Amino acid sequence: MKKEFNVTGVCMPELHYMVDITKRLEAIREYVNSCLQEKIWPIITITRQTPQSHFTH
Structure with a gap:
């Protein structure tokens, strides 16, 4: 599956x-x-361009 940008919830590395x-x-x-x-x-x-959810998991 092709990776995509997630802006709505929990990010999953895969x-x-x-x-x-x-x-x-x-x-x-x-x-x-x-x-x-x-x-x-x-x-x-922290800048607003990097959503906090991208740093979890």
């Missing part, structure tokens, strides 16, 4: 295009940990 953010998450973890060690509250934003 049916929908997915974004692999493993490397980004590690960089975010390092950033947050370094901020917390310096007692600085980090600010993290």
